[in-house]
Amino acid sequence: MERISLSNSAFEGDNNAYLFANGSETVLIDTGDWMPTTREQLEAAFADRGLELADVDRIFLTHWHHDHCGLAGEIQAESGAEVYAHAADAALIEGDEDAWDAMYDRQKRYFEEWGMPEAKQEVLLDRMTDGETTVETPTVTRFEDGETFSVDGTDLEVVHTPGHAAGLSMFEAEIDGRRVVFSGDTLLPVYTPNVGGADVRVDRPLEKYLRALQGMVDADYDRAWPGHRDPIDDPTGRAQYIIDHHEERSWRVLDALDRTGPCDTWTVSAELFGELDSIHILHGPGESYAHLEHLEREGTVVREGREYRLADGVSDELAALEAERWSLEY
Known part of the structure; x- marks a missing residue:
């Protein structure tokens, strides 16, 4: 070979x-x-x-x-x-x-569900074609x-x-x-x-x-x-x-929702990856959606329409974990 x-x-x-x-x-x-x-x-x-x-x-x-x-x-x-x-x-x-x-x-439906701006959809379509x-x-x-x-x-x-x-x-x-x-x-x-x-x-x-x-x-x-x-x-x-990487990213998704409050997938993507261009316009919200969907089924995130929010009590858990992390470091 x-x-x-x-x-x-x-x-x-x-x-x-x-x-x-x-x-x-x-x-x-x-x-x-x-x-x-x-x-x-x-x-x-x-x-x-x-x-x-x-x-x-x-x-x-x-x-x-x-x-x-x-x-x-x-x-x-x-x-x-x-x-x-x-x-x-x-x-x-x-x-x-x-x-x-x-x-x-299906891509078009997801772009709408994720809250992808129309201008970004046009850039992505141009890139894909x-x-x-x-x-x-x-x-x-x-x-x-x-x-x-x-x-x-x-x-x-x-x-x-x-x-x-x-x-x-x-x-x-x-x-x-x-x-x-x-x-x-x-x-x-x-x-x-x-x-x-x-x-x-x-x-x-x-x-x-x-x-x-x-x-x-x-x-x-x-x-x-x-x-x-x-x-x-x-x-x-x-x-x-990579398993550990996705575990860490899930915590980042929860932290983003804690800071922004209820929001759509595109907003979470912006918190994780910043401004996106080219094929990353697809990959950023796609990755964010994958994590949000996973966390929703685990019960730590609740979906309401196109928006996601932390489930009751999760914000307090995040605060407690952050306080524990700081105590261990200092």
């Missing part, structure tokens, strides 16, 4: 495609974006190994986001490769108009959690980890005697994957993502090969760090 690094202008850092080509077939996990420069990089990496994209037999996709599946259609058209993805994401990857219309409609072009889409073979595929003698087991995306899946394997996982965007080495905004189809996004992270802690893999940047040598520690 070899990691191929592919450029990505987004903040997550360079994408990774993983190549299996030491046996009777040529297999990719993720393809990178559909941009011409990405294709040129992937073609060059293949050429260095005496291969062409037409040699690809199978492609396994971690999820529907274009920087992971963008070239799947083009490669399939050239090679006849079979393209696999989780059933929850397959229709979007195939370019199904009904699936995309439902996505856009910037450079929009016709992309070759693949025919997808659907898989589900727990399915196993043999690739050059290595078994890849699907581990469904929704949160960042409805169909987001990892592939667990044993390579050179080590338990590893191709983690896609479930576990990244620098950034914490956005939940709530990156795929508005996911119900209870934070709950599902935290469950996925706890599963990684319990699995205690030796290494994670992520969808962006460098490999993660302590995936257990990184997963626990």
